[in-house]
Amino acid sequence: MSTRGRVIGLGQAAAGDDQVGLAVIEHLRSLGAPECLELLLAPEPSALLSLLETPAPVVLVDAVLATPAGEVLVLEPDELEQRGLSTMSTHGVGVSQAVALARLLSPSGVSPSIRIVGVSISRPERFQRGLSPEVAAAVPRAAEQVLRAVSSHDPGAFPCMSPR
Numbered sequence: 717m718s719t720r721g722r723v724i725g726l727g728q729a730a731a732g733d734d735q736v737g738l739a740v741i742e743h744l745r746s747l748g749a750p751e752c753l754e755l756l757l758a759p760e761p762s763a764l765l766s767l768l769e770t771p772a773p774v775v776l777v778d779a780v781l782a783t784p785a786g787e788v789l790v791l792e793p794d795e796l797e798q799r800g801l802s803t804m805s806t807h808g809v810g811v812s813q814a815v816a817l818a819r820l821l822s823p824s825g826v827s828p829s830i831r832i833v834g835v836s837i838s839r840p841e842r843f844q845r846g847l848s849p850e851v852a853a854a855v856p857r858a859a860e861q862v863l864r865a866v867s868s869h870d871p872g873a874f875p876c877m878s879p880r
Contacts, residue, residue: 720754721866722827724767726778726811728759732844733785733837733851736858737777740833743859753866761814768818773829775865777858778811779851780834786850787836788857790865796832831865833858 723744725737741755749755758764768774780789780796791799793815809817811832818826835854847855 720752721772722754722756722767722770722774723749723862723866724756724758724764724774724776726758726761726764726776730845732846733835733848734779736779736835736837736847736851736855739847739852739855740777740835740858740862743855744862747859749863761809761811764811764814765818765821768815768827768830769822769825770827772827773831773866774827775862776811776830776832777862778832778834779837781839782834782836783838784850785836785838785848786854788854788861789832789834789836790861791832791834793830793832796834833861833865 723741725739725741727735727737727739729735729738738757741757744753744755756767758767764776782789793812796810796812815826815830835851835858837848837851846852
């Protein structure tokens with residue numbers, strides 16, 4: 717198992733603002749993300765089941781149906797349902813359900829620290845390339861929140877990450 721922190725961007729490349737998770741990962745790569753971070757892509761929440769198996773912190777980046785579009789939210793998985801927020805999924809399994817299922821299937825194997833950096837979108841668009849201006853403007857802010865979420869952990873776990 718990897719001890720690097722995992723940042724997982726969720727989304728579909730041809731689904732308009734739903735691809736914001738992928739765009740944040742691309743932005744982090746362009747910044748030269750620290751080697752202690754493993755940057756991964758997942759097309760849908762069901763792909764998270766094996767990706768959440770790590771002792772290291774995990775940050776999930778996904779589109780969240782909320783207004784105003786382009787707002788960046790940092791949440792715990794349980795907060796999605798508590799706040800009435802929905803992440804995007806074309807297969808009926810949302811992020812909070814995927815995290816709960818992963819914890820049920822592998823209670824000792826799933827990361828003990830999972831956070832979600834959500835970017836609010838107004839509505840999903842299928843078969844649309846590119847992000848709306850509001851969501852595109854949120855990508856750098858979401859990337860900064862990802863780095864803050866990872867750097868807020870025990871500095872000994874991630875010596876290459878300094879608190880921001």
